[in-house]
Amino acid sequence: MSTQEQHNSSGASVPIRRRLSPAARRDEIISAAVELFAESGFDGSTRDVARCAGITQPLLYRYFPNKESLIEAVYARVFLESWDSAWDDILQDRSLSVRDRFQRFYEAYTETIFRPVWLRLWHFASLRDAEVYDWYKEVVQEQILKPLVRERRIELGCDQAFLVTPAELAAPWLLHGGLLNYGWHQQVAGNEDSAGRADAIRQMLEMYMLFTEARYATSS
Amino acid sequence: MSTQEQHNSSGASVPIRRRLSPAARRDEIISAAVELFAESGFDGSTRDVARCAGITQPLLYRYFPNKESLIEAVYARVFLESWDSAWDDILQDRSLSVRDRFQRFYEAYTETIFRPVWLRLWHFASLRDAEVYDWYKEVVQEQILKPLVRERRIELGCDQAFLVTPAELAAPWLLHGGLLNYGWHQQVAGNEDSAGRADAIRQMLEMYMLFTEARYATSS
DNA sequence: TTTATAAATTATCACATGATAAATATCTGG
DNA sequence: CCAGATATTTATCATGTGATAATTTATAAA
Numbered sequence: 377m378s379t380q381e382q383h384n385s386s387g388a389s390v391p392i393r394r395r396l397s398p399a400a401r402r403d404e405i406i407s408a409a410v411e412l413f414a415e416s417g418f419d420g421s422t423r424d425v426a427r428c429a430g431i432t433q434p435l436l437y438r439y440f441p442n443k444e445s446l447i448e449a450v451y452a453r454v455f456l457e458s459w460d461s462a463w464d465d466i467l468q469d470r471s472l473s474v475r476d477r478f479q480r481f482y483e484a485y486t487e488t489i490f491r492p493v494w495l496r497l498w499h500f501a502s503l504r505d506a507e508v509y510d511w512y513k514e515v516v517q518e519q520i521l522k523p524l525v526r527e528r529r530i531e532l533g534c535d536q537a538f539l540v541t542p543a544e545l546a547a548p549w550l551l552h553g554g555l556l557n558y559g560w561h562q563q564v565a566g567n568e569d570s571a572g573r574a575d576a577i578r579q580m581l582e583m584y585m586l587f588t589e590a591r592y593a594t595s596s
Numbered sequence: 597m598s599t600q601e602q603h604n605s606s607g608a609s610v611p612i613r614r615r616l617s618p619a620a621r622r623d624e625i626i627s628a629a630v631e632l633f634a635e636s637g638f639d640g641s642t643r644d645v646a647r648c649a650g651i652t653q654p655l656l657y658r659y660f661p662n663k664e665s666l667i668e669a670v671y672a673r674v675f676l677e678s679w680d681s682a683w684d685d686i687l688q689d690r691s692l693s694v695r696d697r698f699q700r701f702y703e704a705y706t707e708t709i710f711r712p713v714w715l716r717l718w719h720f721a722s723l724r725d726a727e728v729y730d731w732y733k734e735v736v737q738e739q740i741l742k743p744l745v746r747e748r749r750i751e752l753g754c755d756q757a758f759l760v761t762p763a764e765l766a767a768p769w770l771l772h773g774g775l776l777n778y779g780w781h782q783q784v785a786g787n788e789d790s791a792g793r794a795d796a797i798r799q800m801l802e803m804y805m806l807f808t809e810a811r812y813a814t815s816s
Numbered sequence: 817t818t819t820a821t822a823a824a825t826t827a828t829c830a831c832a833t834g835a836t837a838a839a840t841a842t843c844t845g846g
Numbered sequence: 847c848c849a850g851a852t853a854t855t856t857a858t859c860a861t862g863t864g865a866t867a868a869t870t871t872a873t874a875a876a
Contacts, residue, residue: 393855394842395843419637423833502784550777550778550803553775553776553781554774555770555773556773557776561733565726576770583767586807590806615823642864654865
């Protein structure tokens with residue numbers, strides 16, 4: 377990716393030696409690993425990561441004791457640090473209806489997670505680490521789906537119960553999963569149609585609104 | 597997996613040499629590859645496939661010119677040959693309501709595709725071959741989703757148009773994708789709850805029924 | 817039993833990979 | 847400008863991998 381070179385007196389090309397601070401170099405290595413692993417999976421070689429980062433392969437081992445710890449750093453960069461606090465602001469903005477609020481939220485959210493890097497790493501990760509998957513599932517459930525259920529209940533005027541039951545989460549999970557799947561379709565096909573994405577979100581919310589209306593109507 | 601051995605006079609263990617017909621051997625190799633690739637991905641080694649099949653690694657190359665062609669044989673076994681014609685019978689049985697019919701269909705269908713082998717190979721495949729993914733998407737759309745839309749339209753009494761438009765497929769795709777995602781959740785978590793599965797299908801169909809009722813009611 | 821066919825194994829190659837040790841060049845503080 | 851600290855590279859190892867050639871042995875037909 378960034379393999380710069382110099383030419384010495386004898387004409388042979390010699391790599392430039394950029395001396396960086398450990399923190400900066402570490403960041404660059406992680407960025408390179410994110411790109412490479414997203415493309416080739418976690419079986420991508422450390423040599424390719426190094427080439428992509430513009431360094432030699434052994435240098436990688438000054439920053440990470442082994443490949444596994446590099447992979448963990450990639451997880452942290454992509455999954456842990458990807459939650460945008462602005463999303464929380466949208467989710468909590470009660471000046472909008474639940475429908476409009478979650479429309480806005482999902483449009484912002486999918487702008488990040490529908491990037492090929494995120495989606496592919498997510499798939500690769502879930503194929504090798506059930507833990508990462510479980511952890512992120514928890515995040516989605518607590519940060520997105522439970523708020524959705526709660527706010528919708530309030531909107532429908534049946535706010536007696538505070539806890540969100542597993543049964544109530546089934547439909548939101550189904551729809552959220554459907555949206556993820558939609559994003560995956562687009563990424564495999566190489567599309568990046570933001571209008572179609574907004575439509576998909578609209579349909580998803582439409583279905584949720586109809587479903588909850590029918591369900592909570594009888595019990596309110 | 598099936599590495600049988602014999603002991604010769606000097607006590608050293610020597611592999612048994614089972615001489616099979618080419619067709620039978622080929623089948624065994626593919627079965628072994630299906631198991632191994634489902635677990636380790638397509639980067640699983642040919643040596644491991646061979647061990648799993650109870651043969652030596654070079655023998656594999658008498659049946660497949662290279663690893664890629666073995667992978668293609670795995671695709672064929674798992675994806676091409678997995679469609680059960682009994683499913684078509686269910687889909688075409690108009691003695692049942694659309695809801696009941698697709699409930700039955702999806703319960704049978706997911707019994708097959710929610711197996712870890714199918715789901716994992718599906719994920720591995722879609723990460724490396726957009727073609728396989730596109731091909732299967734087409735199958736789902738033509739065999740499942742378009743029939744669903746058509747039959748539902750008839751049931752709602754608005755059978756004027758025969759063609760199914762892309763817009764009409766958005767909701768079914770979202771729900772179908774959500775169900776796939778549900779299966780993936782279960783497989784990663786190691787669950788195999790068929791009651792939960794039936795419930796998920798019920799909710800999915802409930803949402804589709806409500807959605808179509810609301811949508812086609814105005815235009816019929 | 818004998819023998820020819822081909823299924824299966826042993827031996828091996830070239831290359832890629834994760835990882836380590838030693839040598840070298842770059843930057844910073846004095 | 848110099849010297850020490852250390853970021854970076856070169857050289858290297860052990861192992862794993864896809865693939866091929868040569869050899870051996872099981873099996874069925876004569």
